[in-house]
Amino acid sequence: xxxxxxxxxxxxxxxxxxxxxxxxxxxxxxxxxxxxxxxxxxxxxxxxxxxxxxxxxxxxxxxxxxxxxxxxxxxxxxxxxxxxxxxxxxxxxxxxxxxxxxxxxxxxxxxxxxxxxxxxxxxxxxxxxxxxxxxxxxxxxxxxxxxxxxxxxxxxxxxxxxxxxxxxxxxxxxxxxxxxxxxxxxxxxxxxxxxxxxxxxxxxxxxxxxxxxxxxxxxxxxxxxxxxxxxxxxxxxxxxxxxxxxxxxxxxxxxxxxxxxxxxxxxxxxxxxxxxxxxxxxxxxxxxxxxxxxxxxxxxxxxxxxxxxxxxxxxxxxxxxxxxxxxxxxxxxxxxxxxxxxxxxxxxxxxxxxxxxxxxxxxxxxxxxxxxxxxxxxxxxxxxxxxxxxxxxxxxxxxxxxxxxxxxxxxxxxxxxxxxxxxxxxxxxxxxxxxx
Numbered sequence: 001x002x003x004x005x006x007x008x009x010x011x012x013x014x015x016x017x018x019x020x021x022x023x024x025x026x027x028x029x030x031x032x033x034x035x036x037x038x039x040x041x042x043x044x045x046x047x048x049x050x051x052x053x054x055x056x057x058x059x060x061x062x063x064x065x066x067x068x069x070x071x072x073x074x075x076x077x078x079x080x081x082x083x084x085x086x087x088x089x090x091x092x093x094x095x096x097x098x099x100x101x102x103x104x105x106x107x108x109x110x111x112x113x114x115x116x117x118x119x120x121x122x123x124x125x126x127x128x129x130x131x132x133x134x135x136x137x138x139x140x141x142x143x144x145x146x147x148x149x150x151x152x153x154x155x156x157x158x159x160x161x162x163x164x165x166x167x168x169x170x171x172x173x174x175x176x177x178x179x180x181x182x183x184x185x186x187x188x189x190x191x192x193x194x195x196x197x198x199x200x201x202x203x204x205x206x207x208x209x210x211x212x213x214x215x216x217x218x219x220x221x222x223x224x225x226x227x228x229x230x231x232x233x234x235x236x237x238x239x240x241x242x243x244x245x246x247x248x249x250x251x252x253x254x255x256x257x258x259x260x261x262x263x264x265x266x267x268x269x270x271x272x273x274x275x276x277x278x279x280x281x282x283x284x285x286x287x288x289x290x291x292x293x294x295x296x297x298x299x300x301x302x303x304x305x306x307x308x309x310x311x312x313x314x315x316x317x318x319x320x321x322x323x324x325x326x327x328x329x330x331x332x333x334x335x336x337x338x339x340x341x342x343x344x345x346x347x348x349x350x351x352x353x354x355x356x357x358x359x360x361x362x363x364x365x366x367x368x369x370x371x372x373x374x375x376x377x378x379x380x381x382x383x384x385x386x387x388x389x390x391x392x393x394x395x396x397x398x399x400x401x402x403x404x405x406x407x408x409x410x411x412x413x414x415x416x417x418x419x420x421x422x423x424x425x426x427x428x429x430x431x432x433x434x435x436x
Contacts, residue, residue, distance in 0.1 A: 078173060153180050163217055214241065317335065324411070
């Protein structure tokens, strides 16, 4: 019954789309010929309506095929409005190419390019408005308990519970979780967050029939994925729609998403959070504000440099190897706050609050983080960003990655002058786990 209702909704949606497209075609002719938003050339005369009327069936058929190609008549309960707008735009673009090609080979009449432009603009806006109204009406109905789809979740573990919570929270999708199925003996007959465990995985066919299940969501943890083939066979007996939720909760994910490589789905678990325009904008931000800060701090930095040179023997700046984005090592610049031979005997050593290696001026600089100011030049050079995880020395990283799980993930983005640890005042001897 529910599937028949779904087909009815999609059929009505198709008819509404065709009505919008037909009206957009007629409106384009009306604006061009009757309203004359651009005056008609007297030598060419007014375009004959009969040619435009005769073209309506061709326009509707071509547009309908393009809409279907962009899957505008497939249920979109989980989809977003932006995805639908994108598909409408692409369908219009396909239709434009086909219709222009047909008009080019049709020699008996020359269609107005202005009418065509008005049509495609009006058709796009009309379809977007119509689909938005339909989406609002359906969401309103679903919140009132109408147009619902019954869902059975295979797997009552952490992943399945997370899925059920999301479904219950997003009532606009119209999904209603009827229950879980799980093979764990200690979960049988219990309720998890108000959702009952109805049986085991082998009970899927009978439960789908008894509970009138429309969708089966398979949310098995990685250790139970050996049963995935069994679940697929069992679900085939029930004629329900099946969706698989990959268990990504077991991994430390960074911008996880599902992509497509020549028709093969690929799950990306870890990827730099900054790509494309986001990366460009962040670089522009660093360059603009980095340059501003250099100008604002120029006089204080010159004064600090003069004090270091005058009060302590040795160079003004201290260059130290740090690990940045993608594990690339660079030379980080600081005002020297310790003796020149500070690590001659001890080697690489973590700085402490009362570090005896510091000079009196260095202690003052470190107290107010003024020794970090030269890193503005690292920012302008591109080694660092104004905001990001603080870079560490390669010697320390070899230790950290053995004790802190997923520590190296912080190197998927550019190191920063200031980050979470600095904002909270965690530096020096603060525990590594807390700062990371």
